[in-house]
Amino acid sequence: MQKFFSLITLLFIFSISSAQNKFGNPEVDPIQIQKTYESWSVYQNKNIMLSRDFTALDFSSKEISKEIFLDQLANGNFIPIRLKSETGIYIYKLFKIQPKTDTSIKATINQIGFDAYKNYKMEGLAFPPFSFKDLDGNLVTNESMKGKIIVIKCWYIHCAPCIREFPQVNKLVEDYKDRKDIVFISLAEDSPEQLKTFLARKPLSYSVIPNMKEYMNESLQLNSFPTHFILNKEGMIAKVLPNFESLEVALAKESKL
Incomplete structure (x- = not known):
């Protein structure tokens, strides 16, 4: 019986690990990219386009809606990193901002997230009469x-x-x-x-x-x-x-x- 429960535990751990890894690894080191505002800003501007269609993952690699993802960027303590994937496929994952990270990175991400969330919520609405x-x-x-x-x-x-x-x-x-x-x-x-x-x-x-x-x-x-x-x-x-x-x-x- 003990062996049975040990096997179940191992399968459970393996299933979690597989779920976290099936989307691939981050294309940059999430901790190193936070070392300076400049290095993060260059990466963000070149590699992250929040208006595009993408698969959104939370910090535990669980798939979430784009709306929740953008809300987390606007109000949370996360940076978005693209995971390695085939050309034309975009997977963005939330990584926690480190305690010693420049506070202007978080402030800028919150503003970018707020703007992207606001823009996203306008999609599908009628443009005001003109x-x-x-x-x-x-x-x-x-x-x-x-x-x-x-x-x-x-x-x-x-x-x-x-x-x-x-x-x-x-x-x-x-x-x-x-x-x-x-x-x-x-x-x-x-x-x-x-x-x-x-x-x-x-x-x-x-x-x-x-x-x-x-x-x-x-x-x-x-x-x-x-x-x-x-x-x-x-x-x-x-x-x-x-x-x-x-x-x-x-x-x-x-x-x-």
Whole structure:
């Protein structure tokens, strides 16, 4: 009988170990990556894209929903690390932040997690009603955009990250120029006069809508810039994204649906 219980115990331990290892090992050492803010930040920016579709694991390697995963990042004491996997497969696992880790790492992760959670919760909702005129006087409304994928960039003139990605988003417009069912518009806080002066020096290939500060603050409740939206052909929010890299990935997927 004692041998029987010993066997059961060993099988139980083996099953737990197998469950923890079936997803693979972390691609970086979770403790070493926390040694400095710079090393963690470089890894985070290059390897972790919270807007993409991924398998989410908690710190014990249990599979959890993306919503719970993002909530843990926003409110917990964890860093996300990608596990080794095949190309195109993304598995992110939560690892505990070490006691001596730079506190700014936790603060930054909590903010990133909060923004990603907020963006995720907007997916599937109807985009707020709009009726805008761009700098060329063209009217853009929910009705006129029906049946099209709409890519929206929210920005303002003095937002350095917003301006830095101009060359990339301009190339994106060029890449999709033959897709008549994809429209690129941007909402800017600034006045028409300010925008015309600025865009003469820094061209943007999107249609530009001026004086959008109130709409972005109240209707979209944005608190970080740039923010990108992808609306599907039914006018629903498919994705809310924090940068060009995540936009490029999400649009490639949406354009194939």
